[in-house]
Amino acid sequence: MTPTVDLSNCDNEPIHIPGQVQSHGFLIAIDAKCIIKFHSENITQFLPDLPGDLLGRPIHDIEPLIGANEPPDFINQLISFGRSNKSFDQTNPFSTDIQGTPFYLIINVSGPLYLLEFEPVASDLKTDLQKMIGRSISEMLADKNLNNLLNNSATQVKNVIGYDRVMIYRFAADGHGEVVAEARNNELDSWLGLHYPASDIPKQARELYKHNLTRLIANVHTTPSKIVTTKQLSEDPLDLTHSHLRAVSPIHIQYLKNMGVESSFSISLMYKKELWGLIACHNYSPRFIDYKARDSAKLIGQILSSALEFRQDEANQHLQDKFNSSVNAMSKNMLKNNSIEDALTMPDVNILHATDATGVVLIYDNNTYKIGKTPSDEQIQQLVGWITENVNDTFYSTNELPYIYPEADAFKKVASGIMVLTLSAELSEYIIWFKPEHLEIVTWAGNPDKPAEMAADGTLKISPRHSFEAWSQEVSGKSVPWADEEIKSVTRLRAEVTYAINQKAGAIRMLNERLKQAYEELDTFSFTISHDLKNPLSTIKGYAQMLTKTSNLESRTQDVLSKIDVKVDKMNSMINEVLEYSRIGRLDLNPVEIDVAPIIAEHIKDLKVVYNADHLKVNIGATPPVQGDPTMISQVFANLLSNAIKYSLPSGSPEVHIDATDNESEIVYTIRDNGVGIDIKQLPHVFELFKRMDNVQDIEGTGVGLAIVKRIIEKHNGKIWVDSKLGEGSTFFVAFKK
Template identity: 30%
Template sequence: MTTETVLDRTAEVDLTNCDREPIHQLGEIQPIGFLIVLTADWMISNASANTPDFLDVDERGLIGRPATDIMTKEAIHTLRNRLALLRGADALERVFRMALQDNGKCFDIALHMSGSRIILEAEPSSEHDYGDATGTVRGMVSRLEQAGDMPAFFNEGARQVRALTGFDRVMVYRFSADGSGEVVAESAKGGIGSFLGLHYPATDIPKQARELYTRSLLRVITDINAEPVPILPATDEYGKPVDLSLSVLRSVSRIHIEYLRNMGVGASMSISIVVEGKLWGLIACHHYSPRCPSFERRSVAELFAQMFAMRIEARERKLIVEYERRARDISDQLLGAVASDETLLNDPDWLSQILTSAIPADGVGVWINGNYAFSGLTPETGEFARIIQALNTTAAGRAYATDHVASLVPPREGKESHIAGLLAIPISRTPRDYVVLFRQEIIRSVRWAGDPHKPVEYGPNGPRLTPRQSFEEWKETVVGRSQPFTDSEMRVAETLRATLIEVVLRLSDEASAERKEATSRQELLIAELNHRVRNILSLIRGLIRQSKPADGTSIEDFVKVIDGRVHALARAHNQITDDHWGPAPVKNLLEAEAAAFLTTQKDRLLLDGPNVLLNPQAYSTLALVVHELVTNSVKYGSLSVETGEALVEWSVRDNGDLHFCWRERSGPEVAGPPQRKGFGTTIIEHSVPYDLGGTAKVAYAKEGVRADFVIPAKHVVQAGDIAGTRIYLPDAPHTPVEHASRLLHGKNVLLVEDSLIIALDAEDLLIRLGADRVNTEASALGAIAAIETEKPDVAILDINLGDHDSVPIANRLAELEVPFIFATGYGEQSQLPDHHKRRPVAQKPYTLASLSRRLSELLGVGEEA
């Protein structure tokens, strides 16, 4: 933000506007020395306007002359040798007490490269016999080592720099993860107050200034009222100003001068503390009048700061290594204990004790296959379900932490929670299972150096923020946050994750072996066949019901629509059974659909994608979607005219998800979304999100319809056979039963069903039975969250929800005393869990009579009620 910068006064303003200021290209230097820019062949291309004040230069001036005209051969020889020592893009060489001319004047010189140009900066030498700089630093570091703890270490560092440089105040300033900073140590002369413990917002140091701090470690401002000296000419032959990123004399931003003036500071110096390649903090020096330590002393202070940073790194690493070693021991103990007694995993209090001894926390929640358990201070069940649902949007296979749970799951109105932080350790990918460590809210007061929420004021340098004129202490109470989880604790969490996954996999393998020994192949085949036949019957029945014709539609057209949809499923089923009920190729599905509708013009359906397989559930769902897309296009879209075509592209993303795109072109102009959305549109827009947990987006552009679908990775990667929970189904009476149209009058019904078409059919039946509202969910996680949001009056739970079951939902409904029935497509070989054996069970496919009968039994009313 130079004086030429113009900002929009209507825009929101904060100190991030300073991020746009080119502070490394201000074109000026401080007047304590001079600057010369040399080409690779030592010709002078630029120089500060005050160079003649320091060097004897004749009337011919400087620009365009060789350096040998104004410097001795000995000086140039020394400078060339120093340049040869430069290593790295941000290297800087120093020469102290060196004569550039024969007049005897000595200078302290800094040399660095900026692109192909040589930047030479010089200040008059003020230290004629400084002494042993190496010995000085060695003595300073020796006193540092005597500090017992980190606060004493920081204080000693501040004291040593103040003794070396003579500034009125020297502070050690440490950055937080959010970019704000805190004064953790201070050495100051008496009577000027203290900044110790004060916080400064991240916006006080612009982004580009932080970047420069990591490149150029020392920055000095000798007099805030000094008039800067321009560099002439202002630009090079390409019209670019000189890059002063590494300059020791670089001029000062007008905004920063205003900031220091508001603090009452006359001169300042900052030295970067870089730990493990990152800006850890600063040694910040203030003086209340002009002050210019010699270049040699500043260089000694910079060297000391580097040693200071190395000692910080060593001390912090020692603490981290010891902590992580202890955590690995705990992890080994966990693995060993479970290996000898696997029932320990069913004891949440034992697991909590083990985990919190490695990572301090106030409570632990476990979510596995929709089942949950708690120990210590944890959220309510409903809140836990919402948190798990939100965690499923984070990166898979990686621990996640936050000290502000409300940023992940906004709190519900009227609900208060003392939980503010969490660390989630995923212990599987499909389904997402977690061990979650919780931390309670810590209400604390933060002392700021002035109000960080400052109003806008328009000054001579554009928008700026005020007040930073008093820097009086301003307190802010921080709520809703916990103690943050450290990087070291996150690394320990990853170690524990690997251990827990190993335990889970080991137990899973053992359980699988036991199941195979306990169950014969014939029983599994019969149960699976019975399940698939019942689900297929339910699916076809739902297709027929949902495809009911509009007024004026002939029975022939209705039969044609039903026939097309059933045949699409049949084609997909044939492909799946050809592959032994395993994953089948996407391309085969498309080619089969093209052959069915475009027998003589199959080349109008353009296919482009890799050889990708989908599991049977996803394959059947996509078959219905593609069928509806092709049917609509043949009737109304690009495939309805001879010149039109449809392009189908699919690809696998980095995370394993399948992106499937349907795009029509060269067909009739699309007028917009359909005025009436039938069942076909419902299949296109909702099947993939509902049945598969993916996304669907349909756009009706003028040039043609475009539909994009994302199918989650769990359907793209082949999965092992998973047998559903087997339940016992009592024989239902076969006598016809008339339904009660007011059986569910005024009731809110929860329907848990993982198939969209079956769910739609069941919804219609429940409405016909008088239900006031039907809330449909496809997963245990969504269902539990819905229960906590609004308690239902009655519920119907599909036992098998794909890769998990509905037992956790049943447990929660039982706790709330909500009546419910189970539903299943499995046969009589199936068995309910012991504590739910007496629950009513409805077999699929749903019928009005069977639902009426079961619900009447459940509610204890006559069917004519």
């Protein structure tokens, strides 16, 4: 019975372990001892003289058949060379000769195994691709306009590889794609501007495009070759994530056949290590491009990726500079003006200018201030009630409010998108920015809600739907998404507003009463931790250590007891840090002038030893003195420098930069690293107690250090904020009042 195609399963299809390879080449997988663990069934088509029982044999048994003119043990030597270089880039491809025919050997890693892939040197290209690359790249980059850049790139790629259709395909945040540039044969219909649902290239396929920057499907009509092994050699299927011959999903093959495409070739386009899109090439007859030609084509993708990244970064920086200027102006106004609300709602520069919103409302001190286009007073009041009930974070944003809060449908033309900054949840004080509905006509390549159709034999065929006829859909109730730079700007504004409010906190009697009550509760809490928790922990640790001295314990039991000991120590550490956090609020300040330079130098010296970081590069600029408590200020720099070093070590070449600027009202220290960085969505939560970012869960830490730093800085009437990009490092700013 023919299996029915179900597109709802596309995201679950294990395409990295298809158990097959494309038939234009063959594959052998060997372990570290060069024993053959897997091979493709079609190997005998290329090597007819092979013995029938390859599995379990050492690879050198068949090396004379693979490379008659190669030195003995040449495959092991290639693997050793690649292992020492931690990459096979220098050896791939290795040119050899099989049965008198030139072949490329490409080596890649698959877990503990090595993939040996053999494919012909012959190519269907009529031109010398490498010679054309330089001229094509200069043609691509001839225009700084983004649309022209993409159109130039599509045209040049088509000229180079000669495919019938070349498209630049860009992914949206939800995974669906759009053809944003195209070069095609005259007889073909244009697909420019067409959108394709995310199921066409599901999530796991997009992940593979990040590992393999080029992907060739030479002929959709060939039968793939199965990969064989035995249960004695491997119980798990062979992971072909890094394979060039990896067979194609049957769903995708059917997809191409439905379009009439017989060969496809793609080049990945990356932005900040994420998949931006593809150069997608279609041919309506079979077409093979050899490894070197594909590698040359990959260079086009890398150059275009760099150009896209440069232009996007340039635009982002311009936007960030604009928002920073507005926030800086408001910060100065808040410090000069006794009224925070007046400083934030001035006609020349106000909270509306911190984003690209079209309206904003400030709800503060029992008053509501509206700027720009906003919902009505009654609608705002109801929205605030919904926010109070449903938004628990200090920062929240969405660009599809009517889908989450149905009552917003009544005012979607002015507020389909909102960004919320909570000043005080208890007092229902907020800043809410609004973006209007952005009506959009999305033209799909066929009806995206009709992904399968009944064929004559009763089976379901996947999209595209016969002809790719344009199918238009009006998207309503959504605004233009909030940009990362807007989120950063609002996060910075939050720090400035909090600082200004704290400066005027003496006038807020309610806050003083709550602080007094909180301190009393904190004393009780601290005593409970130190007495009721630490003593039982000491007992648990003692019992565990006693049990480890028992001679006849099994190794697994010893391991469990050892883990108990480690976890008790970690919990003790967390308790001590919470006690330190609570202690800071009760300490009296006796500020003195502090020479910061020796504090930084001493911490750097100690931390290099702690983290075994002799290769750490530290750049220290200006270090002006500050006013404060020496012990607390030392603790601030210890925490920030420790984080900078700890989270930059995974980069391999860790760098930390320390500098300071001295202006008329404050001294601002910056500590910048090139570490793992912080996801933009988690940036507003960095200084919260016990908050650890998702990408550092395997790095030691408790999530209390930055909360302590923030509490110390606020006690010194200062402020702290952070700017960061995932994978590019973080910069912490600490402002000390003069």
